[in-house]
Amino acid sequence: MKANLPNTDLPRVVVIGGGYGGITVAQALRKAPVQVVMIDKNNYHTFQPLLYQVASGGLEPDSIAFPLRKMFAKQKNFTFRWAEVDRVHPDKKCIETSIGTINYDYLVIATGSKTNFFGNKEIETNALGMKSIPESLDLRSLILQNFEEAHDHQSTEVQDRLMGFVVVGGGPTGVETAGALAELKAHVLPSDYPDLDLDLMDIHLIEAGGRILKGMSENSSQDALRSLEKLGVSVHLNTLVTSFDGSVVETKSGEKIDASTVIWAAGVQGAAIDGLEEAIEQRPNRLKVDKYNRVEGYEDVFAVGDIALMQTEEYERGHPMVAPVAMQMGEHLGKNLAQMFKGAPLKPFRYFDKGSMATIGRNKAVLDLGKLHLRGIVAWLGWMFVHIFYLIGFRNKVVVFVNWVWSYFTYDKGTRLIIRPYKRKDKNSKEKVAAG
Amino acid sequence: MKANLPNTDLPRVVVIGGGYGGITVAQALRKAPVQVVMIDKNNYHTFQPLLYQVASGGLEPDSIAFPLRKMFAKQKNFTFRWAEVDRVHPDKKCIETSIGTINYDYLVIATGSKTNFFGNKEIETNALGMKSIPESLDLRSLILQNFEEAHDHQSTEVQDRLMGFVVVGGGPTGVETAGALAELKAHVLPSDYPDLDLDLMDIHLIEAGGRILKGMSENSSQDALRSLEKLGVSVHLNTLVTSFDGSVVETKSGEKIDASTVIWAAGVQGAAIDGLEEAIEQRPNRLKVDKYNRVEGYEDVFAVGDIALMQTEEYERGHPMVAPVAMQMGEHLGKNLAQMFKGAPLKPFRYFDKGSMATIGRNKAVLDLGKLHLRGIVAWLGWMFVHIFYLIGFRNKVVVFVNWVWSYFTYDKGTRLIIRPYKRKDKNSKEKVAAG
Numbered sequence: 001m002k003a004n005l006p007n008t009d010l011p012r013v014v015v016i017g018g019g020y021g022g023i024t025v026a027q028a029l030r031k032a033p034v035q036v037v038m039i040d041k042n043n044y045h046t047f048q049p050l051l052y053q054v055a056s057g058g059l060e061p062d063s064i065a066f067p068l069r070k071m072f073a074k075q076k077n078f079t080f081r082w083a084e085v086d087r088v089h090p091d092k093k094c095i096e097t098s099i100g101t102i103n104y105d106y107l108v109i110a111t112g113s114k115t116n117f118f119g120n121k122e123i124e125t126n127a128l129g130m131k132s133i134p135e136s137l138d139l140r141s142l143i144l145q146n147f148e149e150a151h152d153h154q155s156t157e158v159q160d161r162l163m164g165f166v167v168v169g170g171g172p173t174g175v176e177t178a179g180a181l182a183e184l185k186a187h188v189l190p191s192d193y194p195d196l197d198l199d200l201m202d203i204h205l206i207e208a209g210g211r212i213l214k215g216m217s218e219n220s221s222q223d224a225l226r227s228l229e230k231l232g233v234s235v236h237l238n239t240l241v242t243s244f245d246g247s248v249v250e251t252k253s254g255e256k257i258d259a260s261t262v263i264w265a266a267g268v269q270g271a272a273i274d275g276l277e278e279a280i281e282q283r284p285n286r287l288k289v290d291k292y293n294r295v296e297g298y299e300d301v302f303a304v305g306d307i308a309l310m311q312t313e314e315y316e317r318g319h320p321m322v323a324p325v326a327m328q329m330g331e332h333l334g335k336n337l338a339q340m341f342k343g344a345p346l347k348p349f350r351y352f353d354k355g356s357m358a359t360i361g362r363n364k365a366v367l368d369l370g371k372l373h374l375r376g377i378v379a380w381l382g383w384m385f386v387h388i389f390y391l392i393g394f395r396n397k398v399v400v401f402v403n404w405v406w407s408y409f410t411y412d413k414g415t416r417l418i419i420r421p422y423k424r425k426d427k428n429s430k431e432k433v434a435a436g
Numbered sequence: 437m438k439a440n441l442p443n444t445d446l447p448r449v450v451v452i453g454g455g456y457g458g459i460t461v462a463q464a465l466r467k468a469p470v471q472v473v474m475i476d477k478n479n480y481h482t483f484q485p486l487l488y489q490v491a492s493g494g495l496e497p498d499s500i501a502f503p504l505r506k507m508f509a510k511q512k513n514f515t516f517r518w519a520e521v522d523r524v525h526p527d528k529k530c531i532e533t534s535i536g537t538i539n540y541d542y543l544v545i546a547t548g549s550k551t552n553f554f555g556n557k558e559i560e561t562n563a564l565g566m567k568s569i570p571e572s573l574d575l576r577s578l579i580l581q582n583f584e585e586a587h588d589h590q591s592t593e594v595q596d597r598l599m600g601f602v603v604v605g606g607g608p609t610g611v612e613t614a615g616a617l618a619e620l621k622a623h624v625l626p627s628d629y630p631d632l633d634l635d636l637m638d639i640h641l642i643e644a645g646g647r648i649l650k651g652m653s654e655n656s657s658q659d660a661l662r663s664l665e666k667l668g669v670s671v672h673l674n675t676l677v678t679s680f681d682g683s684v685v686e687t688k689s690g691e692k693i694d695a696s697t698v699i700w701a702a703g704v705q706g707a708a709i710d711g712l713e714e715a716i717e718q719r720p721n722r723l724k725v726d727k728y729n730r731v732e733g734y735e736d737v738f739a740v741g742d743i744a745l746m747q748t749e750e751y752e753r754g755h756p757m758v759a760p761v762a763m764q765m766g767e768h769l770g771k772n773l774a775q776m777f778k779g780a781p782l783k784p785f786r787y788f789d790k791g792s793m794a795t796i797g798r799n800k801a802v803l804d805l806g807k808l809h810l811r812g813i814v815a816w817l818g819w820m821f822v823h824i825f826y827l828i829g830f831r832n833k834v835v836v837f838v839n840w841v842w843s844y845f846t847y848d849k850g851t852r853l854i855i856r857p858y859k860r861k862d863k864n865s866k867e868k869v870a871a872g
Contacts, residue, residue, distance in 0.1 A: 004587055006631055043580060044853045060835075062496035067852040073627040082584040082854070099588050133855055144479060148518040151440055152535050191509040195442055395842045395850045399496075399835055406831050414831045416503040417480045418518070419569055420856065 003100035006079060008035045013337065014095065014104035016085050016273070018045050018068045021110035021305025021326035028334020030075045032341055037104075039097060041084045042132075044068055047391050049323065050400070051130050052173060055139040055263075056180035057188075057413040063399040065133055066392040085111075088275035090298050095273075106300050106337065109273065109287060110330065113306035113321055116267035116284060125425050126246045127262040130173065140415075141422040142261060143184075147193050148418075156200065157258075163201040164259030166249050168241050169266035170207030171215065172358040175224055177263055178205040179360040182231035187411040204249075204257055206236045208266070213366070215320060216356050219373040220366035227360040241266070246424065268321055270307040281309050286318060291348035293333045302337075304329035310349065319351055323390070328352065359383045362408070439536035442515060446471045449773065450531065450540040452521050452709070454481050454504045457546035457741025457762035464770020466511045468777055473540075475533060477520045478568075479504055483827050485759065486836070487566050488609060491575040491699075492616035493624075493849040499835040501569055502828040521547075524711035526734050531709075542736050542773065545709065545723060546766065549742035549757050552703035552720060561861050562682045563698040566609065575699065576851075577858040579620075582696060583629050584854075592636065593694075599637040600695030602685050604677050605702035606643030607651065608794040611660055613699055614641040615796040618667035623847040640685075640693055642672045644702070649802070651756060652792050655809045656802035663796040677702070682860065704757055706743040717745050722754060727784035729769045738773075740765035746785065755787055759826070764788065795819045798844070 011034050015022045018040040026036050047064040054061050072078040083097040094103045115129035128139050143165075150162040167178045181203045190198050205212070205228060211221040212228075212235065228235055240252040241262075249257040270286035279287050279296045286309035288296040293308055295301040305326030309318040319325045328351055336346045355369040359380060367379035374382065384404060388397050407413055447470050451458045454476040462472050483500040490497050508514040519533040530539045551565035564575050579601075586598040603614045617639045626634050641648070641664060647657040648664075648671065664671055676688040677698075685693040706722035715723050715732045722745035724732040729744060731737040741762030745754040755761045764787055772782045791805035795816060803815035810818065820840060824833050843849055 004590060042854065043584065044855075060496045060498035061855060062498070062851045062853060065851075065853050065855070067628070067850075069628040070848075070850075070852065079631065081587065137855070148479065151517060154440060192503070192505040195515065393850070395839065398838050398842070402834050402838065403831065406834075412506075414503075414506075414829070415498045415501075416506065417498060417501050418478065419480075419497060419501070419573070 001100040003081065003083070003097060003102045005037060005081070005102065006035070010035045010077070011105040011341070012037060012103065013106045013108060014039065014102055015108045015110060016040075016095070017110035017112055017305075018042070019048075019110060019112045019305060019326060020323050021112070021307075021330040022108070023068075023071065024327050024330030025108050025110065025304060025334040025337075026072065026075070026078060028331050029338055030077065032077070032338040034077060034337075034341065036075070036078045037102065038068065038072070038078065038080050039083050039085055039095075039102070040068060040080075041082075043080075043082045045071065045392060046133055048131065049172075049387060050391070051133070051136040052177045052180055054133065054136040055130060055143070055177065056184055057140055057144075057416045058180065058407060059400060059403055060415050061133045061137055063396045063403070064391065066396060071392065085273055088273055088301070090275065090301055093300065104300075107302065108333065109276075109295070109301065109303040109307055110305050110326070111271040111273060111307050112326075113268040114271045115264060116269035117264065118267065120243070123241070123244050123262070123264065126244050127168070127264040129264050130177070131268070137420065138422045139263065141418045141420060142424075143181075144416055144418050145421060146260060147189065147196065150193075150196055159196070160200045160202075161247055161258040161260050163196075163198075164204075164257065165202065165261050165263070166204045166206060166241075166244075166257055166259045167263045167265060168206045169264065170205060170209070170212030170235075170237075171265060172213065172356075174205055174207070174263075174265040175212055175228065175358050175360060177265060178203055178228060178233045179231060179364070182228070182233050183361045184413065185232065188413050188416070192416065202234065202257075202259070203232065204234045204236060204259070206239050206241055206249075206251070208238070208240050210238055212237070213358055216358070216366065217368045217373050220358070220368055220375070223366050223375045224358060224360055227364045231361055268306065270309075272307065276301065292336060292346040293329055293349060302333055304333050315351070322356075324354055325351055357383050357386070437536040439517065439519070439533060439538045441473060441517070441538065442471070444471045446513070447541040447777070448473060448539065449542045449544060450475065450538055451544045451546060452476075452531070453546035453548055453741075454478070455484075455546060455548045455741060455762060456759050457548070457743075457766040458544070459504075459507065460763050460766030461544050461546065461740060461770040461773075462508065462511070462514060464767050465774055466513065468513070468774040470513060470773075470777065472511070472514045473538065474504065474508070474514065474516050475519050475521055475531075475538070476504060476516075477518075479516075479518045481507065481828060482569055484567065485608075485823060486827070487569070487572040488613045488616055490569065490572040491566060491579070491613065492620055493576055493580075493852045494616065494843060495836060495839055496851050497569045497573055499832045499839070500827065502832060507828065521709055524709055524737070526711065526737055529736065540736075543738065544769065545712075545731070545737065545739040545743055546741050546762070547707040547709060547743050548762075549704040550707045551700060552705035553700065554703065556679070559677070559680050559698070559700065562680050563604070563700040565700050566613070567704070573856065574858045577854045577856060578697060578860075579617075580852055580854050581857060583625065583632065586629075586632055595632070596636045596638075597683055597694040597696050599632075599634075600640075600693065600697070601638065602640045602642060602677075602680075602693055602695045602698045604642045604698060604700050606641060606645070606648030606671075606673075607701060608649065608792075610641055610643070610699075610701040611648055611664065611794050611796060613701060614639055614664060614669045615667060615800070618664070618669050619797050620849065621668065624849055624852070628852065638693075638695070639669045640672060640695070641669050642675050642677055642687070644674070644676050646674055648673070649794055652794070652802065653804045653809050656794070656804055656811070659802050659811045660794060660796055663800045667797055704742065706745075708743065712737065728772060728782040729765055729785060738769055740769050751787070758792075760790055761787055793819050793822070
């Protein structure tokens with residue numbers, strides 16, 4: 001069955017994925033003589049850097065999402081379809097999707113990345129990832145459910161486990177999540193749960209390497225570590241998590257940590273699609289592309305963002321899997337394609353590193369800008385400014401700003417709601433049926 | 437098993453339900469020498485009058501919900517438990533809940549109301565209610581899913597059905613929902629769905645009685661009817677819906693309307709709990725109370741709000757099931773109980789009707805204030821002011837205000853997100869697996 005798309009004589013560029021890579025490609029093609037068809041399994045763009053604030057009750061989910069149709073409402077050559085892609089048939093120049101087959105003249109794969117559990121099925125079942133809005137809402141529910149459930153037990157041991165949180169992975173997501181949990185413990189939970197002994201709440205951050213924020217400067221790593229420890233987070237460096245059965249985390253050295261909640265931010269892998277196996281670099285499941293973002297071995301298939309592995313002298317193992325790379329690759333490819341339709345040759349991509357940053361909590365952040373290292377309130381204000389700047393939609397910017405100002409003055413995080421209770425997948429846990 | 441609650445020598449007042457009835461009782465008891473224990477199946481209070489705006493993409497769900505623990509964080513004699521109540525044992529003075537048995541000295545039932553399908557199981561399966569945040573989110577998803585799915589069909593007949601919406605019930609909820617759908621059709625959907633013929637979108641409002649808004653003045657009914665018709669809503673008066681199989685609505689007179697979505701706002705019934713059967717008035721499932729809100733036949737069980745049926749000379753069939761009644765009953769009962777602990781006699785409840793109102797759309801509303809009838813922009817501004825005033829939480833007020841100002845100037849509704857796709861319960865429909 002063929003998907004129902006508007007007929008046109010123009011060449012069709014199919015873009016899979018509405019993340020930063022996909023939307024910048026589509027936007028750069030707005031004046032090109034092509035039909036742009038975007039496919040996404042969600043009808044919205046997700047601003048991933050703030051997912052952890054949804055999980056920790058600081059922001060409402062709707063303020064970090066933006067409807068894709070609305071984003072492109074004024075772009076005449078653009079068509080959106082809400083669908084999942086099953087397979088690419090590069091020989092037939094078509095993709096198979098949940099709404100039928102879609103032919104393409106040019107294909108842009110911008111499917112991003114997904115959580116990498118490194119093949120550990122037990123951890124995959126029992127831990128939570130944080131790569132999508134439903135996942136961050138599940139985590140928000142689970143954090144609150146744990147405290148609600150802790151009231152049902154007299155045993156300190158059980159309470160201790162319910163209030164044990166382990167964040168695995170010392171990158172920006174892990175650091176920011178651990179910091180947000182520590183702030184919940186310090187400022188929010190004691191007044192919400194007067195019947196619980198909040199001293200039982202433990203927050204662990206586990207990193208396999210020798211320092212956290214290893215993509216940033218040594219100074220930033222040190223500052224972030226000190227800030228986290230000051231907030232009461234137990235940071236474990238050079239530590240590998242080997243198992244989590246839903247109640248105990250075990251590390252390679254044999255250490256055991258009681259915790260019912262594990263947030264897995266230890267790695268991502270490309271969200272590859274079936275049909276292009278020959279171009280995939282198994283670790284970490286990314287599509288090899290040349291300097292024009294063309295997928296190896298295919299003339300008319302391109303890839304941008306996290307899914308694209310472009311190996312250059314400077315980035316031997318590919319570019320970092322972060323939003324700025326996706327944005328720059330997307331815009332560059334879109335412009336390249338637009339030029340190509342005019343008969344111009346493609347230009348090679350070159351990443352311009354604007355720096356990197358992470359926030360740990362109130363007035364605490366680290367920021368690297370070339371050789372410049374900033375920390376404290378200046379870095380924190382910079383972090384907020386950049387995030388509001390890149391967040392899509394004026395309404396979203398205002399709502400996030402209101403929330404942040406509100407939280408700053410009240411030390412509060414407003415959205416501690418269990419709207420859809422999370423059902424644990426492990427068998428040990430109590431089935432709690434609630435809400436409607 | 438006994439639920440784990442703080443020990444105290446004080447008498448225990450258990451309040452079931454955190455709607456307006458429950459929270460006003462609890463607040464009025466803040467200085468009384470009692471332990472107040474509130475039980476709710478959600479950890480938040482829902483501002484029900486704005487659920488329809490969540491369903492129609494105008495507001496984010498988090499802005500009309502407020503965490504119950506946060507609401508009472510400063511009230512020392514208050515304890516919250518997130519649980520479902522299974523049964524009351526008035527003889528043993530305890531309730532059975534999902535977290536164990538809870539004893540009470542005084543019990544306040546404030547469980548509110550639920551959708552009344554009048555025993556029609558087919559309609560209950562295929563139609564959607566709108567009494568909770570998850571339900572309004574399901575409706576938001578389904579409305580958008582219908583338009584997405586319409587692209588998958590070439591047949592005008594199928595598209596017509598997918599874009600057919602029937603709202604059953606001409607009370608404020610039905611009128612406001614129909615108006616919001618009409619505004620989506622006029623201002624939002626055409627730019628979102630350029631590939632669809634939006635003329636196929638039909639909005640029907642079906643009312644069993646002879647006029648809509650029958651709780652309001654004749655003038656208000658007429659004005660609301662005219663406004664809805666001007667917005668393109670087909671209003672059917674004196675019409676009874678007899679069946680809905682997921683694709684066709686049938687009325688008693690034999691009329692058939694193609695529609696895949698039916699929003700059931702045709703009636704509510706008390707959300708009664710097992711164990712107090714003798715005090716229940718079957719239609720509409722409410723607990724009979726005396727003028728002190730004491731449940732008939734029980735010395736220490738009280739009921740307030742929608743669940744309470746207080747028959748007086750003025751309100752022979754009980755008070756209207758609306759928020760102002762719940763608030764006034766709750767505050768009155770809380771004060772009465774507080775006085776009772778001081779040895780004072782109970783005072784009878786008397787409802788002070790502050791008027792009623794409904795909004796139809798942009799600049800369009802009706803408002804009855806005693807003999808005064810207002811309409812148009814004045815009534816509309818009044819409606820917004822009152823709703824923001826009663827909405828709980830300063831952050832929520834600001835976020836809702838920002839959304840409304842934004843919508844007013846842009847004619848836009850910002851949150852057209854399918855975060856958790858809705859799965860239809862009928863068998864005819866296509867299974868659409870999406871999102872993660």
